[in-house]
Every structure is written in C-alpha cells, then in structure tokens.
Amino acid sequence: MSEELHPLERFLRHEMIPHIWCEGCGNGVILNCFVRALEEMKIDVNKVVVVSGIGCIGRLSGYTNTDSYHTTHGRAIAFATGARLANPELKVVVISGDGDLFAIGGNHFIHAARRNVDIQVICANNFNYGMTGGQYGPTTPLDAWTTTTPYGNIEHPFNLVHLASASGAVYVARWTTLHVRRLTESIKKMLQKTGFSFIEVITPCPEIYGRRNKMATGMEMMNWFKTASEIRNHSDPAKAEITPEKIVVGEFIDIEKPTYDYLLRQMINRVQEKVGGEK
C-alpha cells in the first residue's frame, strides 16, 4: 500500500502533520486555500515567509513548507515589518487570528496599515479565543456566549474590514471558509498587490465557540455562513455587517498608493546619491 500524499504536499511540512486543529475547524481550509494560491501563482516559494502569532491559527506557520516564524502573541505584524524592510525580496505573509491581530496586536495592525508596509495579512476570525478555551475577544458578537461572558457579551465587536480600510490598507476583503474558490482567488490577488493587504476569513470554531452559541458542529456553522452570506463587492466596508441573519462578504478595497517600502528605498537612494557623490 502506498502512502497517499496531499496534492499540495510540496507546500506542506508533512512531518508536522497531523495538525492540532479540532474537527469542524476552518483553519485547514485557510491553509489549503493559501497553499493553493501559492501553487497557482507559481510564486518562488523560497522567497515567501509565513509569520504567525499565538492561537490555533498561529500554528499554521509550522505547516507551510516556507521560511516561517511563530512569534509571541500579537507581534506577528511587527516581526513581519522588520523582515520585509530588511529584505525587500521577501514576500512576507502574516496569517493569524482575530485576538492575536486585533486585541493584543491591534496597535501593530493599524500602524502597519497606516505606513502601508508591503505585507499581506490573513486573519482567521473565529469570534473567540479558541486555544485558551473560548473566551470572548475583539470580534465576539454582542450577546454571544463564551466562557468569560457567562451572562452574554456586552462588548461591541470590531468590524475588521472597516478598521483595515480606515487604517489605510490598499486591499481589503472578507470571505468565509465556505467561499473556498473566492478566498483562493482573493489570496492570489493579494499576493500580487504591493502594499498592506488584508483578508478576513470567517471560520467555524464549533468545538469551542459554536457549541455555546447553538452551532455545535462545523456543518451548522457552515450552514450559517451559507444562509447568511451576501456578496457585496466594492461596497462600503463600514456597512459590512456580521449578524446572525447577514454576513456581508466580498472585496471592499482595491487601491494603489506608494508603499512604505517604496518611499523608504526612494529616500535611501536620495540620501546615498547625496553622500556618495557618484554620478
């Protein structure tokens, strides 16, 4: 009997598989779409760096057969900023979770977006801190039940695509793990963008979040995505709601503006011309 390999085996570290994710979790879908995008883009994988923070999806950087780094909680974007600015040949992709990127790492997110650092960010939004057992986080919907909102959540969640757009991202999209093809296409598009790009992926966490919120299986959560999702490309991200009835998905922002990296190299060239004196 021969061992059956994943069709995208060459992008994966098979010695790290099986992964740590629960049954019904959508993180594997995100990993799949990401490596599929790498494959279809024919990108030089030796120049790709995958950076993640802490949490369930944080383990993803250990599964991609690229240079990869698993940072401290919240610091993936700051680490990625350093790596990318130090070596402009690198394609640095951050893949992390909602708590990591928007609670403990929120400051790095808005400032990297503001600077328009040429890094690509994928956020797996599962509405809670899954790894630590299901506490509420910055994207937990109002009234949702988690282990630290035993009487229902009284905090308003972030609208991540609105936040990314307002902070200056040049590419902003939201999909769910149900939108496998659209998500893959979106990642491909993002990999071609220069500048701070952001994709939010709403992902099921039935084991930790769903079962406390009347969606105990991955299938039930995917059913919610299926019935509630509404594709509204190019619509105002401020109005991209996530409610039990409606999840607005699509590509919201796709603009061009000078990246930090570009302006930095321009400035360095100007200064060097001045001090180097060579014509």
Place this chain on the structure above:
Amino acid sequence: MAQKRTVLSGRHFMQGDIACAEGAIAAGCRFFAGYPITPATEIAERMAERLPEVGGVYVQMEDELGSMAAVIGASYAGVKSMTATSGPGFSLMQENIGLAVMTETPCVVVNVMRGGPSTGQPTKSGQQDVMQTRWGSHGDYEIIALAPSSVQEMFDLTIEAFNLSEIYRIPVIVLADEIVGHMWERIAIPPENTIRLVNRKKPRVPPEKYAPFMPDKDLVPPMASFGEGYRFYATGLTHDETGYPQTDSAEAQEELVKRLCDKIRKNAEKIVKVSAHMLEDAEVMVVAYGTTSRSAMSAVRKAREEGLRVGLLRLVTLWPFPDKEVSKLAKRVRALVVPEMNYGQIVREVERVAKETPVVFIPKLGEEPHRPTEILNAIRSVL
C-alpha cells in the same frame, strides 16, 4: 565630491548616545527599529540620519513591543539589527527579548538607564535596570550585558555587543546610563580596516539537511536567513533541533533550556571583560561599572595619594557576571566597596562570590552620580 561615510575614523568630540550609534554603524548594523524615549532618543535620531547614508533602514515603530519584534524579524532576514531605549521601554521589550533568546536571534538592545521605577526620573541617571537585564523576561535564560563608562566605550562596546550577539546568537544588552549617554567627550574612531567584525555562522549543509537549531560544539547553531532557500521554521515554543515544537517533552525542554544557558555559561571566560586598576597590592577593592566607575576611579586615586592601598575592578561585562575574576581578587583583599546608582543590585552578585570578604555597599538614588568623597569615606571606614 562627498565621501560615503561608513566609519567616521578620526578624533571627535562626541556625545555618548551618538558614539553608540556610530559604533553600531561601524559594526555593520543596517536596521534600527525603535520608539522615542529619554534619554536614548539621540541614538534613534542619529540612526535615522546615518542609516540611509549607508543603505540601512530606520523605522520608528508604534511602541517598544513592536520595535523589538521588528528587530528580530530583520535579524532573521539576515541584517544586523538593533534598538535603543530606556527603563519603561526596556520593560516592554522584555517579552521579545525572551523570544530573541528562545529563537537565538543575534541583535543588540541599548538601554540608556534612567531613574525608576515606572516613569521615575526620565532625565536623571540611574543603574536600576541591572537585575531586569538579567531576569526581566520570563523563564530560565542567560544574557550578555556590557556597561560602557565613557563615550569611547559607547562606541567600542556597541561594536563588541554586535560581535558577541553574532557569535552566540543572543540579544546583547548595552547597559549605559543617562550620564554616559549624554556626556560629551573626546573619542578616537579607529580606521575601518582595524575594526574587528564578526558575522554569524552560516549553514554548511544543503537545505534538505539543515536543522536550524542543531548546535555545533560551541553550542551555537549556524543560522540561515529568510529567503536563502533553507525554508526553516522557528518558534518561541520549546523546540528540538529541527525547530519544530516539543511542548510535551520534558527531555526537549531540559535539553533546550540547558543549551541556551550553557552556550553562555560555558563560554563565559571568552565573553567576560573586566578592567583592573591598582589592584596588585590592594587591601581594599572597589567594584564598580558604568558612570559609577568614574567616581570610583577618582576616589581610588585620592586614596592612593593618602597612601591607602586601594584598587578598582571595573566591570565591563555585567552579565554573565565575572564570578571568577571577582572571587579571585576578593580573596586577596580585606574588604570590597561597591558603589551603585541604585538601592542594591550588582552588590548581591559581589556578595555571592566574595563569600567571607566583607562588602560595603554605597547606594545612590537621584540625579547625581557618587561623589568621590563618598566612596573615599567608605574606603577609609574599612581600612
């Protein structure tokens, strides 16, 4: 035609913070990420001006958490990297100093110490972060810290810090203080070709055989950079030599933590530097570092004028602590005098290794360094 200025060889009248930045440039540092803080701001300002001249990157991050993370990212991308800060910022950096230790990242962190705790006295000097430097991040680890006592040493020891960080794959702390940082003095910057620079060991095996945390005999693993085709993984989690997490294995935890510590402990003799003055016949030894060692030197000279047999041991390396050097000399004297601009930090280490030899501690808190007479009085009290 303007000259491209990499190393500003020659004699200068220079500020300590600026000399530190120049030392970094001379050491090959081409990436600085930081956040403004008194009294270390001049290092950032100088780097912002100088790095573009030599093709390097200065980035001002949103905080010190991000600064330290960016420094690690840049180092993994293959560039010598640093940050500079003071007490409150140094506290924020501890998180990722731990990550740098765990993922064996060569980098330099300058802490121009001011008075603490908390916001404390931002414009006043202190030596209150000595123990935070040693133990500030969580978990068991070793660190290297150097204490400059002059503008010249702000330059020289910054280069030394980069070299040690590259040799041992560890963050090296330049533990300066406000006085030495803001002081202006004469400094001689040597010709570029006489400056000894060390670069990290690179892998000697093809990518498919590369284990990113497989150490050589010196306990330090060769380091690939991102983008070189090695496709390695590094994590702050406990890992084995392949870099992959080993979160349940007691053996992996023991092996890794011991190696991270032992690569410094077992190489301590190569790392440690002290400077001995007038100790040959000394009955009393003053042990001091940084700015305080200047007052101590003055006190020792005055004591010698009075015919008192006193010498000074200046600690250039604070961590790893010069156990052997202090202990050997402590046996030969009647007493030790330890002045520090804090309420008792390195004196604990001195007491630990001095054993039976009595130790007199002279604390100093507030804006001024020790007056030589304060140290002299302590010397007289034990003779």
